[in-house]
Amino acid sequence: MRPEPFGALLYHFGTRKLSFLKNRTIVEVVNSLCDHPDARSACRAAGIDDAQHAPYLHALSVLAQSNMLVKGGDDGPC
Amino acid sequence: MAPADSALAPVGQPVPRLVEQFEHGLDAPICLTWELTYACNLACVHCLSSSGKRDPRELTTQQCKDIIDELERMQVFYVNIGGGEPTVRPDFWELVDYATANHVGVKFSTNGVRITREVATRLAATDYVDVQISVDGATAEVNDAVRGPGSFAMAIRALENLADAGFSDAKISVVVTRHNIDQLDEFAALAARYGATLRITRLRPSGRGADVWDELHPTAEQQGQLYDWLVAKGERVLTGDSFFHLSGLGEPGALAGLNLCGAGRVVCLIDPVGDVYACPFAIHDRFLAGNILSDGGFDDVWKNAPLFRELREPQSAGACSSCGHYDSCRGGCMAAKFFTGLPLDGPDPECVQGYGTPALAQERVKPRPSGDHSRGTKQGPIPLTLMTSPPSPDVATKAARVRLCNESPV
Numbered sequence: 001m002r003p004e005p006f007g008a009l010l011y012h013f014g015t016r017k018l019s020f021l022k023n024r025t026i027v028e029v030v031n032s033l034c035d036h037p038d039a040r041s042a043c044r045a046a047g048i049d050d051a052q053h054a055p056y057l058h059a060l061s062v063l064a065q066s067n068m069l070v071k072g073g074d075d076g077p078c
Numbered sequence: 079m080a081p082a083d084s085a086l087a088p089v090g091q092p093v094p095r096l097v098e099q100f101e102h103g104l105d106a107p108i109c110l111t112w113e114l115t116y117a118c119n120l121a122c123v124h125c126l127s128s129s130g131k132r133d134p135r136e137l138t139t140q141q142c143k144d145i146i147d148e149l150e151r152m153q154v155f156y157v158n159i160g161g162g163e164p165t166v167r168p169d170f171w172e173l174v175d176y177a178t179a180n181h182v183g184v185k186f187s188t189n190g191v192r193i194t195r196e197v198a199t200r201l202a203a204t205d206y207v208d209v210q211i212s213v214d215g216a217t218a219e220v221n222d223a224v225r226g227p228g229s230f231a232m233a234i235r236a237l238e239n240l241a242d243a244g245f246s247d248a249k250i251s252v253v254v255t256r257h258n259i260d261q262l263d264e265f266a267a268l269a270a271r272y273g274a275t276l277r278i279t280r281l282r283p284s285g286r287g288a289d290v291w292d293e294l295h296p297t298a299e300q301q302g303q304l305y306d307w308l309v310a311k312g313e314r315v316l317t318g319d320s321f322f323h324l325s326g327l328g329e330p331g332a333l334a335g336l337n338l339c340g341a342g343r344v345v346c347l348i349d350p351v352g353d354v355y356a357c358p359f360a361i362h363d364r365f366l367a368g369n370i371l372s373d374g375g376f377d378d379v380w381k382n383a384p385l386f387r388e389l390r391e392p393q394s395a396g397a398c399s400s401c402g403h404y405d406s407c408r409g410g411c412m413a414a415k416f417f418t419g420l421p422l423d424g425p426d427p428e429c430v431q432g433y434g435t436p437a438l439a440q441e442r443v444k445p446r447p448s449g450d451h452s453r454g455t456k457q458g459p460i461p462l463t464l465m466t467s468p469p470s471p472d473v474a475t476k477a478a479r480v481r482l483c484n485e486s487p488v
Contacts, residue, residue, distance in 0.1 A: 002153040006099040011155035013183055013206055
């Protein structure tokens with residue numbers, strides 16, 4: 001993940017896929033995923049109201065579908 | 079741009095479109111083209127870099143490695159290596175291995191001269207390396223007229239070697255011209271035959287391309303034909319965002335990609351002597367940002383070069399400001415305008431609204447090239463040492479790969 005003024009760029013060396021995180025809040029959420037049991041907790045910790053979670057959860061699911069986010073655990077990144 | 083574009087904007091805080099943010103430049107380029115040498119075994123009539131002879135000042139192996147270290151620090155994800163013919167550098171495979179070992183992915187363009195069976199086998203065993211074979215005709219007749227006798231057979235042999243070795247998804251890279259535009263379906267079939275992906279790009283009047291552009295660039299009618307083909311069949315075709323000047327022909331978003339001139343904002347070029355230019359199509363003093371060796375390194379040039387700072391400022395639409403299509407094409411390609419002698423704040427020479435034609439008909443002065451490395455000009459030939467060692471098979475799997483410079487926004 002590469003920080004940028006608008007948010008961050010993500011690159012997957014395996015799939016050669018480039019993704020964009022379009023604001024700094026979503027960058028903070030992604031960076032803190034390892035510290036939380038689930039995505040909603042990470043969103044709350046980043047100060048996002050529950051009512052505003054939907055676009056963030058959607059973004060995380062898109063990242064997960066493209067293997068940009070992978071499950072933590074013993075073999076995972078966390 | 080994706081629907082999620084706005085969905086990720088926090089409520090009450092409108093965020094500019096990503097394209098607008100890109101126009102202000104990034105902390106490091108997304109795509110960086112690196113011409114490793116001006117030496118080439120071919121002499122294509124449209125060569126962007128007027129290649130042929132090696133420049134005696136070309137970067138040493140260590141200087142190249144230092145640049146790779148810097149690219150890693152800047153988190154430049156990958157480089158597009160070209161030339162000249164990059165594989166004729168004796169240290170080419172060493173540099174490829176060094177880059178991938180240091181988290182800088184490599185895509186290299188080649189005419190296929192060094193893609194032997196052995197090299198193909200080694201490449202098939204590596205990850206993080208993409209290979210792009212240049213072909214400018216789907217038949218030897220059309221290809222060799224531009225790239226030289228025997229060049230089609232050489233490229234096909236390289237594709238065969240890669241396919242036989244199990245290298246998946248090579249790229250076939252085509253510069254679209256007046257003479258091959260009717261072969262787009264044949265190019266797609268050629269790519270399919272070798273399990274490759276087709277990539278087509280725009281002919282630029284840069285380098286030796288300036289001398290042949292008038293005869294080779296697609297006619298206005300052909301531009302429409304190309305646009306229709308891309309919309310109908312372009313889903314799995316790479317374009318490197320090359321044809322954004324055509325976007326005024328249809329609905330916004332019909333063409334994949336950012337449709338933005340990324341020069342000095344999200345892309346740039348490093349040439350064989352370490353000069354940094356705004357884009358691969360702009361090798362001219364006018365677009366020279368600085369030199370990596372003498373101006374404090376690549377990071378400093380990228381972030382602080384006055385030229386790049388200027389390119390990241392809002393650009394004047396000039397003569398295009400009254401055109402309803404300016405939002406789609408943004409005035410087209412800066413390099414195409416410059417090298418055809420047109421003002422930078424006016425229409426692209428291939429403007430789809432037809433404004434380029436009268437502009438080209440007016441008196442104009444085409445800029446003289448800043449450098450020419452063609453063989454048979456100026457100084458005599460410089461002896462080359464051709465490499466003999468193929469890349470080392472250091473990484474295990476050849477992974478799936480998707481479009482390189484295309485975006486998939488979240």
